[in-house]
Amino acid sequence: MDNSVPGTASIGRMPTVKRDTYTPDSLLSVAVRVFNERGYDGTSMEHLSQAAGISKSSIYHHVRGKEELLRRGISRALDGLFGILDEPAAREGRAVERLEYVTRRTVEVLMTELPYVTLLLRVRGNTDTERWAMDRRREFDQRVAGLVKEATAEGDLRSDVDARLATRLLFGMINSIAEWYRPERAAGEGSGDTSAEVAEAVVRTAFAGLRTH
Amino acid sequence: MDNSVPGTASIGRMPTVKRDTYTPDSLLSVAVRVFNERGYDGTSMEHLSQAAGISKSSIYHHVRGKEELLRRGISRALDGLFGILDEPAAREGRAVERLEYVTRRTVEVLMTELPYVTLLLRVRGNTDTERWAMDRRREFDQRVAGLVKEATAEGDLRSDVDARLATRLLFGMINSIAEWYRPERAAGEGSGDTSAEVAEAVVRTAFAGLRTH
DNA sequence: ACTGCAACCGAACGATCGGTCGGTGCAAGG
DNA sequence: CCTTGCACCGACCGATCGTTCGGTTGCAGT
The missing domain is CATH 1.10.10.60 (Homeodomain-like)
Known part of the structure; x- marks a missing residue:
């Protein structure tokens, strides 16, 4: 090809x-x-x-071999994701604001580092490398789940949906982007497929449902 | 084991x-x-x-061989999913009501036929069997996308998020259930993890965001 | 008692797997 | 000009792949 x-x-x-x-x-x-x-x-x-x-x-x-390529690829994805949590806007302010910021940035990182994050998301756990990847990913998820809990406690998120379930559904929306987003199709102007535009749509769709109003 | x-x-x-x-x-x-x-x-x-x-x-x-096991497993998942579209509540009534029903039932089928649907969702397209599976799955998605378009046209869904994007995010939420739901953990009473309860949470989370209010 | 067949088995098939080995060609540095 | 070492190669390794083959066993039907 x-x-x-x-x-x-x-x-x-x-x-x-x-x-x-x-x-x-x-x-x-x-x-x-x-x-x-x-x-x-x-x-x-x-x-x-x-x-x-x-x-x-x-x-x-x-x-060194096939598995090193997997490890390097996954590492790059994890570096991008964990980097988000160190950014100022993810550390300061009201929990729901931090959560929205992390959501938006996660979508952006997923789209700019698409192949690497896709690789991470598809790991199944057959080897040590894959299990390490799953552990690190779970760690990231739990950090975000903490934000959801905080925001719920502060009364900014609806409480009739369990926080853990809500986190999972949120990541479900975000991660599914890897299944359909193809950057070569997003070249045209006004196609509504730039990372910032998709991130905005995700935040709107997800949070208008999770927010108390 | x-x-x-x-x-x-x-x-x-x-x-x-x-x-x-x-x-x-x-x-x-x-x-x-x-x-x-x-x-x-x-x-x-x-x-x-x-x-x-x-x-x-x-x-x-x-x-006959390994691939037949794959084909049979995928077929079972597809039968369950397409069966939903033939149910009366998916064919009659206002589009947004049909969409909610299909969403709820898709979650339920995904959870009752979990292993088979999981297998379907992970197919990548290396063989003829896998490409057939992907085609059929895309067909199902497009049937639902049609409902989203209808409901948007009828003014029941917000129009500031593209219908195709909204469909993808909706399926992102639904399909992600396969990544974390484990039936053996849902045995206890009031664990909030029966298929009907999860389906209700998905519908609430998704539609409160997609609906006009 | 005999037959037929479903359900199973161990051994082996050619193909392909991830990985190793002993090179070759060639540009840069002295 | 000669040496060095990087980037690359074809040939080959033992292991494992999905599949096939020639049985063996035990039960149902007659």
Whole structure:
């Protein structure tokens, strides 16, 4: 299908940032794309080598093996998500405001780091790496669940729906974006598919239902 | 782990409905459980044989192969979902009422047929069987999207969120139930986890946000 | 008592899996 | 010019994949 070229072909000869060959990161972006298309278990090293345009054995020059590619991809997603919780707007102010902010930013990170977050969301728990990913993800969910509880206690969220259930449904909406959002389709103006616009729609849809009014 | 016994051991000797050995359907329920635990591609016939307590080759006495187990499992989920659209309450009345009904029933079917629907939702499209499953699922989604459009046109749903996006977020909430609902945990009274109770929470959370008020 | 068949089994098939090995070519540095 | 080392390769490894084959066992029907 897509015989992609390693990096952006640059005429510069000096060891600038860009290279003509693969780096662990540029190879990762190819691998993660294939993982998402075929599933991690359904992807063989042969598939990866064809998608990258180098031989199977050459992949091992850049990374230790298949599982390292999975771990690196998942790490990138987790870094993006946990980074949200460290931002000022996620730490200060009324709980419901912090929750709205985290929701909006989670949608944005999910869309800008789409392949990596998609990979994270599909992990099942067969290996140590996958179980570690699930644990870290659960940790993120629980941090947000704490915000939901706080906001409910402060009377800003309706209390006739259990906080844990509400959190799950909220993440259900957010995470489902990975199932249908395709950035190449969002190029046109006014398509209503930029990350900020989708984030706004998610917040409106979710919070108008969760808020007390 | 679980060396399950084929069927419910019955003392009856005549060819009643229940058997002491595996039927394609009873084997299917074991296989689908393992598929969901390990992922379809991550499940080998050896895994299935161990979970079923019979040898690998014996599986082929009941079904043609691994992919037939996938196809049967997915079919069962699709039958349940499309069955909803044929029910009277999904065909008569105001669009927003039909939409609420379909939403509620979809949650219920998802929870009663949990393993089969979970299997359907995780299909990625590597084989013909998987692509057929994705096509059928998209067909179901579009039928519901039609209801959303109708209800929006009738002025019962807010129009500041695109109908297609709203449908996707609605299914995001519904389908995410497969990610966390575990029936064995819902046995206790008042746990708020029966299918009707969860369905009610989903409808409330989703529609209070989507409705005009 | 004999037959037929459902339900099962171990052994083995070719294919493919993730990963290793011993190179080759070539650009940069001295 | 010669050396060094990065990026890459084809050939191959043992293990495991889904599937097939040739049985064996035990019960139902006659």
